Every structure is written in structure tokens, then in C-alpha cells.
Amino acid sequence: MSGPFATSVPSSVSRRGFLAATGALSLAAALTACSGGSGSSSTGSSAKPVSRADIDKAMKTPTELTFWTWVPNIAKEVALFEKKYPAVKVKIVNAGQGTPQYTKLRTALKAGSGAPDMVQLEYQAIPTFTVTGSLLDLRPYGAATLKSTFVDWTWGQVSGSGGEVWAIPQDTGPMGMLYRKDIFDKHGIQVPTTWAEFAVAARKLHKADPDVYLTNLAANQPAAWHGLLWQAGGKPYVTSGRSDITVSVDDAVSRKLGDYWGALAKEGVIGVEPDFTDGWYAALNKGKYATWLTGAWGPAFLSGSAKATAGKWRVAPLPQWDAAKPSAGNWGGSTTAVIRSTKNPIAAAVFAQFLNSDPASAKMFATEQFFFPATKALLADPSFLGDAPAFYGGQKVNQVFADVSTEVDPSFQWPPFLDRVATDWTETVGKSLADKTDTVRALGSWQSRITTFAKSQGFTVKGS
Numbered sequence: 533m534s535g536p537f538a539t540s541v542p543s544s545v546s547r548r549g550f551l552a553a554t555g556a557l558s559l560a561a562a563l564t565a566c567s568g569g570s571g572s573s574s575t576g577s578s579a580k581p582v583s584r585a586d587i588d589k590a591m592k593t594p595t596e597l598t599f600w601t602w603v604p605n606i607a608k609e610v611a612l613f614e615k616k617y618p619a620v621k622v623k624i625v626n627a628g629q630g631t632p633q634y635t636k637l638r639t640a641l642k643a644g645s646g647a648p649d650m651v652q653l654e655y656q657a658i659p660t661f662t663v664t665g666s667l668l669d670l671r672p673y674g675a676a677t678l679k680s681t682f683v684d685w686t687w688g689q690v691s692g693s694g695g696e697v698w699a700i701p702q703d704t705g706p707m708g709m710l711y712r713k714d715i716f717d718k719h720g721i722q723v724p725t726t727w728a729e730f731a732v733a734a735r736k737l738h739k740a741d742p743d744v745y746l747t748n749l750a751a752n753q754p755a756a757w758h759g760l761l762w763q764a765g766g767k768p769y770v771t772s773g774r775s776d777i778t779v780s781v782d783d784a785v786s787r788k789l790g791d792y793w794g795a796l797a798k799e800g801v802i803g804v805e806p807d808f809t810d811g812w813y814a815a816l817n818k819g820k821y822a823t824w825l826t827g828a829w830g831p832a833f834l835s836g837s838a839k840a841t842a843g844k845w846r847v848a849p850l851p852q853w854d855a856a857k858p859s860a861g862n863w864g865g866s867t868t869a870v871i872r873s874t875k876n877p878i879a880a881a882v883f884a885q886f887l888n889s890d891p892a893s894a895k896m897f898a899t900e901q902f903f904f905p906a907t908k909a910l911l912a913d914p915s916f917l918g919d920a921p922a923f924y925g926g927q928k929v930n931q932v933f934a935d936v937s938t939e940v941d942p943s944f945q946w947p948p949f950l951d952r953v954a955t956d957w958t959e960t961v962g963k964s965l966a967d968k969t970d971t972v973r974a975l976g977s978w979q980s981r982i983t984t985f986a987k988s989q990g991f992t993v994k995g996s
Contacts, residue, residue, distance in 0.1 A: 705827025705864025794971025
């Protein structure tokens with residue numbers, strides 16, 4: 533599972549300090565790093581398949597791989613791999629979740645030693661490591677044949693513009709709306725199907741009970757904003773080649789979101805408190821918020837974090853901007869990638885593929901860690917879709933999110949400097965929500981800050 537935007541960094545970290553701490557490269561340095569050697573990430577159509585004989589030989593050769601992952605109890609899935617390939621042993625290392633792990637990984641890559649063979653990467657972090665040539669293209673090891681195994685939009689998230697396969701999808705977070713049925717019923721609120729209806733309901737509910745808000749849009753959570761922007765059809769970052777990027781976080785779609793959420797925040801009819809804090813957990817338990825707009829990992833997370841509210845919650849798709857054209861965004865999910873410097877590329881690549889595509893392993897993630905699946909087979913599995921947890925009144929929650937998953941736009945892209953983007957969002961857009969100031973104006977500041985940073989790293993930047 534990947535919930536909060538793990539790549540966010542504290543706002544107190546300066547740009548210079550951030551770059552020094554993470555070992556971030558300028559584009560020129562990144563290009564140099566990518567340019568040489570047979571493992572170059574610039575493989576394009578020249579990636580040559582590894583023979584079946586070579587793969588079989590490698591998987592029978594005694595080998596030890598190191599896997600950095602934060603997934604709890606993943607040893608169970610790894611054991612399935614080791615049972616099939618007994619010559620290969622996998623050392624599991626928890627190097628931290630999100631930012632702590634990524635920082636350690638950058639440090640190891642910069643030092644030229646200490647990097648793992650395989651690593652857990654969130655979808656949004658992939659471009660940050662491909663721009664530095666740090667990931668192995670998995671096509672030569674048969675990864676391209678798995679394309680039809682996974683939900684279409686997830687494959688778009690792990691693929692490069694030249695057809696490269698940079699990672700294998702593991703779990704996802706298509707967004708939906710968890711809501712308190714008892715609060716809705718008490719105040720005569722119908723489940724909103726459009727954002728216009730949602731705004732009306734927000735005002736109605738808070739007027740009826742000033743201690744309750746329809747939702748909380750956390751001012752410290754750029755992941756939620758990006759998920760909502762994704763749903764609205766935004767294309768905030770479009771890259772081409774290695775050095776060109778179009779930044780559009782202040783375009784018409786973004787301003788529509790800024791105007792909508794900024795207005796609700798100014799009126800005081802939604803909450804804007806930081807999420808994943810003691811106060812936020814307490815608020816969910818005592819009924820301060822009637823909905824949580826979250827990824828598909830949210831239902832399992834909430835059932836463990838708000839036990840006092842068991843049986844009171846239900847789930848619905850996100851409200852729509854255009855009810856005739858339903859769409860969804862994604863918040864969360866991660867992959868398994870192989871580091872290009874590995875001395876055992878075949879075994880590492882086979883591991884990444886097996887871990888996430890083997891039916892038994894993939895199902896274990898759904899039933900042991902309660903991850904929301906990335907494979908089409910699991911999303912059509914009656915036993916998965918039919919799960920009806922009592923926490924949600926016996927509703928088939930997985931079915932709702934499985935339907936939502938089909939509506940996620942596969943063309944959404946992430947920037948190769950997400951850490952900076954997340955920090956700048958918190959200090960501009962997030963701050964405007966918390967301070968109840970002009971969110972649309974804050975979007976302009978965010979656009980300007982991203983543009984300045986990208987240019988300082990050697991990118992050619994186009995605006996919206």
C-alpha cells in the first residue's frame with residue numbers, strides 16, 4: 533500500500549539543502565550517467581531479448597538478491613518465488629517508506645555502492661529515477677509480454693516513451709468516496725454524484741451542524757490534489773525526450789479545481805487540517821468528517837484507524853465534473869523496479885515479474901496486505917469482488933473500486949523531480965487552503981516555482 537504522498541519533503545528543507553541531501557543530479561549530469569555502457573537506459577528499440585537458455589541458466593545458479601521494500605510481511609510472497617527458484621535467495625531490507633528509502637537509494641547510487649538489486653517504487657517516483665538512468669529496462673527479460681496482465685493505466689505508468697518497461701505494477705489506488713451513511717441520513721443528504729451537488733451538500737451539512745464537515749482536503753497532502761487533478765482531466769506534466777517538459781499546474785483545469793476547493797475552504801465548509809496525524813485520526817473516529825476522498829487502499833486503512841465507526845461507512849465513486857463522462861484519478865500504489873547496477877539482472881528481472889504477476893503471489897498481496905490489485909484477473913475474481921466487510925455495512929466495496937479503476941486516464945504523467953513539486957505545492961496551494969486565501973493565485977506561484985526549479989536543473993520548460 534502507498535497512502536500519503538511519500539515523496540513529500542518538509543517545507544523547511546531549502547532547495548539547495550534538498551539537492552545536497554538527496555544527491556539529485558542536474559540534467560547534464562543525468563544525461564552523462566545515462567549515456568554509457570550496455571545497460572544504458574536509452575535502449576529504445578535496440579533492447580535485445582535475453583535467450584530462454586540464459587534465463588534458465590541464471591535461475592539455476594546460486595544467487596543472492598537484495599530487495600528494498602516497505603511492504604509488511606512480504607516474506608510470504610518472496611517465499612513463493614524462492615520455492616519456484618530455490619537457487620535464488622532474496623534478502624529483504626526495509627530501508628524506509630517513500631522519501632527515506634528514496635533518499636538512501638540516491639545516496640547509494642551516487643556513491644556507486646550499496647544499492648539493492650530490486651526496489652519498491654511508487655508510480656510517481658519512477659520518472660525521478662529514470663531521468664538519472666538508474667532503472668533497468670525490463671523488456672529484454674520478457675516483461676513486455678505481461679502488458680495484458682495489468683490494468684491498462686498502470687502499464688502506462690511504468691512504461692517509457694521509447695517502449696521501455698521500467699517496473700512491474702504491484703498495487704493501485706483508484707480514488708473513490710468513503711462516506712458516513714448515518715450522517716447523510718440524519719441530515720437528509722443524498723450521495724452526491726457531481727461536484728456541484730457535493731458543494732451544495734457541504735454547505736447544507738455544515739450549516740446544520742457547525743461541528744461537522746462534509747470532507748477534509750488536507751493542506752499537507754499533494755497526493756490528494758494530484759488525484760483530483762487527474763480525475764478532472766489535468767495534464768500537469770508532459771515530458772518529451774530527456775530534457776523537455778511542459779508544466780501545466782495553472783491551466784484551465786487546474787484553475788477550475790483551485791476555484792472550487794479554494795471557495796469551499798474560504799467559506800469554512802470543509803476541513804483543511806493535516807492528514808495522518810493524531811488530530812485527523814480522532815476527527816474520523818468522532819464523526820467530524822462525513823466523507824474521505826481517498827484511494828482504494830483507504831477502506832482497509834480506515835477500518836483499522838476508525839474502529840469506533842464500524843458499520844457506519846459506505847463507499848461511492850468520486851463525484852463527477854461531467855456525469856455523462858465518468859472519470860477517475862489515482863492516489864497511491866507502487867511497483868517493483870530493478871536497479872541498473874545489479875550484478876544479477878536476469879534473476880532480479882524475473883523476481884520483479886514473478887512477484888507481481890504470479891497469480892498466487894498477486895492474490896496474496898490482496899488477501900494478506902489488503903493491497904488493491906493491479907492485475908486484471910484479480911479485479912475480475914468473484915471472491916475478491918464479492919467481499920462484503922461489516923465495517924461498510926456489508927457493501928461490496930472492492931466491486932465499487934474495481935469499476936472505478938476502469939475509468940482512470942492512462943495518459944497521466946509525473947515529473948522527474950516530484951519531491952520539489954510536492955514541497956512547492958504544500959508551500960503555495962496547500963498554504964492557501966490552510967490560510968483561506970486565493971488558491972487560484974497560489975496555482976500561479978506553484979507554476980512559477982516548478983518552472984524555475986526545472987530550468988535550474990537543465991530542463992527546457994514550456995508553460996500551460
